[in-house]
Amino acid sequence: MSSPSYTEWQREGLSRLDELERLHVDARGAGPGRRWGTEQFNRSLLVALVAQFQTYCRGLHDDAIDVHVSHNDAHQGDLLRTLMTQGRKLDTQTRERVSWPATSSGSGSTLSVR
Numbered sequence: 001m002s003s004p005s006y007t008e009w010q011r012e013g014l015s016r017l018d019e020l021e022r023l024h025v026d027a028r029g030a031g032p033g034r035r036w037g038t039e040q041f042n043r044s045l046l047v048a049l050v051a052q053f054q055t056y057c058r059g060l061h062d063d064a065i066d067v068h069v070s071h072n073d074a075h076q077g078d079l080l081r082t083l084m085t086q087g088r089k090l091d092t093q094t095r096e097r098v099s100w101p102a103t104s105s106g107s108g109s110t111l112s113v114r
Helices: 004-028 039-070 074-085
Strands: 096-100 109-113
Touching: 004 039, 039 074
Parallel strands: none
Antiparallel strands: 096 109
């Protein structure tokens, strides 16, 4: 039996990633050879992929909480849900720095992700 989050990801998440892949193919072209000017687009795709994965992980964690809560009475379930989601890093906006490798010009860059 698959989780509701996995089913949702298969239905919605994969179609979003397929759409991004089609856009990427359109941007770089179908012919041989490297296309220039797609570096920022590639970085954006990476951020979108990470966001999709985080959404799936949050949903999967919610599914696990639902299983635990379902085995308790309503009052205990509410308390348990609160305790299991309190301080959850999947819900916070942490500031991290991501370093990208040097480009062909030799310069690297740092992106702050919220």
